[in-house]
Amino acid sequence: MAHERGTATADTGPRAGRSTLADAGTAKRALTALRTVSDADLADLLALAADLTGVEVAALAVADDDRFHYPVTVGTDPSAMASAEAMCRLARGVPGLVEVTDTTLDPDLRDSPLVTGEVASVRYYASVPLSTAAGDEVGRFSLFGSRPHHLDGEQRRVVSTLAVAANRILELRLRRLAPTQVPTADALAVAAQVSHDLQSPLATLTMSLGMLQGGGLDAATHASVLAMAVRSVERMSGMVEGTLRLHDLAHEPPRHEVVDLRDLVEQLVADEHDQWDRTGGSVDVGPLPRVVGDPAQVTLVLQNLLQNARKFARPGHPPEVAVRAAREGDRVRVTVRDTGVGIPVEHRSRVFDLFARSGEAQGHGIGLATVARIVHAHGGRCGVEDLPEGAGAALWFELPAA
Numbered sequence: 001m002a003h004e005r006g007t008a009t010a011d012t013g014p015r016a017g018r019s020t021l022a023d024a025g026t027a028k029r030a031l032t033a034l035r036t037v038s039d040a041d042l043a044d045l046l047a048l049a050a051d052l053t054g055v056e057v058a059a060l061a062v063a064d065d066d067r068f069h070y071p072v073t074v075g076t077d078p079s080a081m082a083s084a085e086a087m088c089r090l091a092r093g094v095p096g097l098v099e100v101t102d103t104t105l106d107p108d109l110r111d112s113p114l115v116t117g118e119v120a121s122v123r124y125y126a127s128v129p130l131s132t133a134a135g136d137e138v139g140r141f142s143l144f145g146s147r148p149h150h151l152d153g154e155q156r157r158v159v160s161t162l163a164v165a166a167n168r169i170l171e172l173r174l175r176r177l178a179p180t181q182v183p184t185a186d187a188l189a190v191a192a193q194v195s196h197d198l199q200s201p202l203a204t205l206t207m208s209l210g211m212l213q214g215g216g217l218d219a220a221t222h223a224s225v226l227a228m229a230v231r232s233v234e235r236m237s238g239m240v241e242g243t244l245r246l247h248d249l250a251h252e253p254p255r256h257e258v259v260d261l262r263d264l265v266e267q268l269v270a271d272e273h274d275q276w277d278r279t280g281g282s283v284d285v286g287p288l289p290r291v292v293g294d295p296a297q298v299t300l301v302l303q304n305l306l307q308n309a310r311k312f313a314r315p316g317h318p319p320e321v322a323v324r325a326a327r328e329g330d331r332v333r334v335t336v337r338d339t340g341v342g343i344p345v346e347h348r349s350r351v352f353d354l355f356a357r358s359g360e361a362q363g364h365g366i367g368l369a370t371v372a373r374i375v376h377a378h379g380g381r382c383g384v385e386d387l388p389e390g391a392g393a394a395l396w397f398e399l400p401a402a
Contacts, residue, residue, distance in 0.1 A: 280318030
């Protein structure tokens with residue numbers, strides 16, 4: 001939900017609900033992470049947000065003690081100012097997008113030297129929080145404009161997406177600064193593969209930004225190039241998020257609770273109704289027993305398998321998926337079967353390996369590796385049924401029966 005100021009009533013402003021703020025140590029590490037890198041990925045995200053919304057300045061803000069720092073900026077130089085003078089102080093701790101449509105109408109900002117012209121003439125402000133993995137706010141993804149403005153629905157969605165991507169990149173950098181053990185071969189392989197895979201969406205994003213900033217595009221071409229840039233950002237965000245999730249699983253032993261598999265599958269299908277509806281797909285859920293496991297991690301297993309089945313549908317055919325389960329001794333085997341393109345015989349033995357890919361469908365090779373890591377941590381197994389070519393795919397996993 002966006003919080004608007006300037007023309008909004010007091011109870012809908014940023015003070016109408018606060019989230020937890022990161023401690024001073026985390027804020028300092030975030031500031032260090034943003035100041036000590038030479039790549040331009042965060043600046044590219046800010047530039048895209050500024051171009052999309054028509055503002056002159058975009059910046060990442062981090063609060064440290066009694067000051068706000070802006071170490072990564074577009075349209076102005078990096079700077080810092082006292083918290084009492086910074087616009088971001090009003091949005092700090094507010095979840096979601098905060099927007100001040102006209103600063104001269106906002107009682108907390110209209111007399112600010114940043115608004116009156118004494119220091120600057122900012123008439124528009126918007127920001128989205130940047131948070132740690134624990135959910136504590138560490139900064140803001142901020143926009144500043146010289147004219148009153150109001151984001152439409154599409155602009156809000158894209159700015160929020162860009163902020164999420166910036167947040168994922170910041171998370172990776174914070175982890176680099178955190179004390180850790182000597183990297184394992186697996187961890188080094190993950191880092192190398194992610195660095196390689198990020199090159200493609202970053203190249204597309206850079207090209208898109210060049211076209212947008214060059215100007216001269218008609219409305220249809222501008223919208224197409226912008227959509228291409230946003231897809232690149234979403235791909236980057238998904239890749240980094242999947243990698244972080246896989247890393248976390250290695251340090252999170254599963255809980256052991258009774259889990260109702262049918263409830264989980266039905267909830268996942270309901271949550272992703274738009275995606276299934278858009279593809280014309282369907283999920284047939286048979287009788288599913290209860291198992292023992294970590295509810296959040298088992299949900300992630302089912303989510304990855306359902307998404308995988310939808311992604312590998314036959315071109316021109318809606319994905320048809322069936323979820324079945326059978327009791328085998330003290331275990332339950334759950335099978336997710338689809339009528340899609342299937343898995344070539346030569347790839348079946350490594351489909352759950354990290355970064356393994358099959359076919360031409362887009363993916364990061366992380367989802368099924370996450371499934372395997374979770375299932376093995378529960379003492380279970382996972383695998384692929386040996387189906388004839390052209391019969392789709394059937395992936396299964398086993399967990400202790402309740």
